[in-house]
Amino acid sequence: MRIVSKMALAIALGGLAMAAPAFAKKEEKQAAAPLEKATPAVQKAAFDAQKATDAGDIPTALANYNTAKAAMVTDTDKFMVGRVGYGIVQKNKDDALFSDSIDLMLASGKASPEAQKQLYFAQGQIAFNKKDFAKALTAFQAAEKAGSTDADLVPLIVESTAQQGQTLQALKTLSDEASKREAAGQPVPPEWYQRGVSIGYKNKNPADQAAINQATLDLCLKWVASAPQPQYWNGAMEVYAQQFKLDNDARLEMLRLLRAAGAMEGGDDYREYADDVYLRFPNEAASVLQEGAARGKVNLTAKGDAADVMGIVKGKLAADKASLPASDKAARAAATGKSALSTADAYVGYGEYAKAIDLYKIALAKGGAGVDPNTVNLHLGWALALSGDTAGAKAVFQTVTGPRKPIAQFWLVHLDHPTVPNVKSAA
Numbered sequence: 062m063r064i065v066s067k068m069a070l071a072i073a074l075g076g077l078a079m080a081a082p083a084f085a086k087k088e089e090k091q092a093a094a095p096l097e098k099a100t101p102a103v104q105k106a107a108f109d110a111q112k113a114t115d116a117g118d119i120p121t122a123l124a125n126y127n128t129a130k131a132a133m134v135t136d137t138d139k140f141m142v143g144r145v146g147y148g149i150v151q152k153n154k155d156d157a158l159f160s161d162s163i164d165l166m167l168a169s170g171k172a173s174p175e176a177q178k179q180l181y182f183a184q185g186q187i188a189f190n191k192k193d194f195a196k197a198l199t200a201f202q203a204a205e206k207a208g209s210t211d212a213d214l215v216p217l218i219v220e221s222t223a224q225q226g227q228t229l230q231a232l233k234t235l236s237d238e239a240s241k242r243e244a245a246g247q248p249v250p251p252e253w254y255q256r257g258v259s260i261g262y263k264n265k266n267p268a269d270q271a272a273i274n275q276a277t278l279d280l281c282l283k284w285v286a287s288a289p290q291p292q293y294w295n296g297a298m299e300v301y302a303q304q305f306k307l308d309n310d311a312r313l314e315m316l317r318l319l320r321a322a323g324a325m326e327g328g329d330d331y332r333e334y335a336d337d338v339y340l341r342f343p344n345e346a347a348s349v350l351q352e353g354a355a356r357g358k359v360n361l362t363a364k365g366d367a368a369d370v371m372g373i374v375k376g377k378l379a380a381d382k383a384s385l386p387a388s389d390k391a392a393r394a395a396a397t398g399k400s401a402l403s404t405a406d407a408y409v410g411y412g413e414y415a416k417a418i419d420l421y422k423i424a425l426a427k428g429g430a431g432v433d434p435n436t437v438n439l440h441l442g443w444a445l446a447l448s449g450d451t452a453g454a455k456a457v458f459q460t461v462t463g464p465r466k467p468i469a470q471f472w473l474v475h476l477d478h479p480t481v482p483n484v485k486s487a488a
Contacts, residue, residue, distance in 0.1 A: 103133055139168055197217070290482065401420045
């Protein structure tokens with residue numbers, strides 16, 4: 062079993078960058094709605110602060126701002142002082158004052174509904190950047206309730222939840238928000254799923270691990286459906302493989318799917334695949350290594366593991382292929398379906414899909430020790446898909462249950478959403 066490339070997985074999973082809150086003129090105008098009169102002391106100090114701000118005298122403006130703040134009594138006072146502070150920030154960026162001003166305007170209850178959407182979102186951004194995730198979450202949820210549709214809002218709600226150790230709740234929130242979009246006929250950004258997968262993968266709460274693994278798997282499936290690119294296929298399936306601790310047989314099923322999907326990226330994929338099959342299915346190993354060499358992923362001329370394996374399988378091919386008719390006959394006469402399953406797998410390696418499909422069906426009918434119906438159906442679906450019978454493959458994959466079900470689900474995604482070339486992000 063290969064050692065997973067942490068760098069490759071990190072690239073596939075991506076991250077969340079948080080920009081500083083914008084200083085929107087639109088927000089300032091919305092906040093300046095007509096109000097009842099403030100307390101005289103507040104009104105005077107606020108007026109002096111505004112006058113100093115307009116003149117560019119920031120020290121005097123700040124001194125009067127603090128005087129006005131100390132004199133606050135009513136909610137109208139809070140809103141006026143917040144507005145004044147916001148005005149100072151327009152002339153002299155000050156994150157602490159910006160935060161204080163927004164908090165005051167929101168606490169006053171005097172901001173217009175339209176202003177609240179922006180103010181709560183800005184409040185959340187400030188708290189998020191300060192790693193005050195509890196305050197950030199409350200603010201982002203308030204922004205959503207107020208009607209904010211900012212593209213970053215849902216990812217930030219999810220991230221703020223996860224940063225507080227509530228991984229399962231974060232994934233549930235993401236899934237619910239995605240379902241709302243789908244129900245409304247709106248596209249769900251692939252980045253949402255990508256971030257959710259990353260959160261689930263990095264989970265540190267073992268108490269909820271089983272539920273988190275399942276939630277992460279669900280997001281992996283949606284992620285590759287929304288962005289069926291090789292790098293995302295690799296990221297999604299490696300997360301699945303690690304979280305569900307796949308054994309070698311299950312990893313081989315995964316590699317067979319990645320190959321069919323055109324999503325085998327690195328030389329490690331090809332070498333692991335060949336290592337897993339060369340003793341049993343030499344032609345499958347040979348074709349995998351030849352494909353890897355054609356793509357420049359493995360070197361079959363220099364001495365090394367890939368070249369060594371290729372040398373071994375070349376010496377086995379003639380005898381292996383010659384043995385298939387006898388194996389086929391014996392499998393049909395056997396009491397159980399075990400030999401029919403292995404012979405069918407060998408046929409797939411040679412591209413003899415019709416013969417393989419027939420033997421898989423015999424393996425299912427005979428059953429017996431060592432014949433797991435779900436494994437046989439997974440392999441039958443594999444052969445049907447490679448033969449071009451997409452409808453038949455989908456029907457079979459839908460019957461797979463138990464530990465192999467996720468691989469069948471990934472196959473269904475592949476058949477419905479063919480892989481497209483990697484799309485590089487703009488620098």
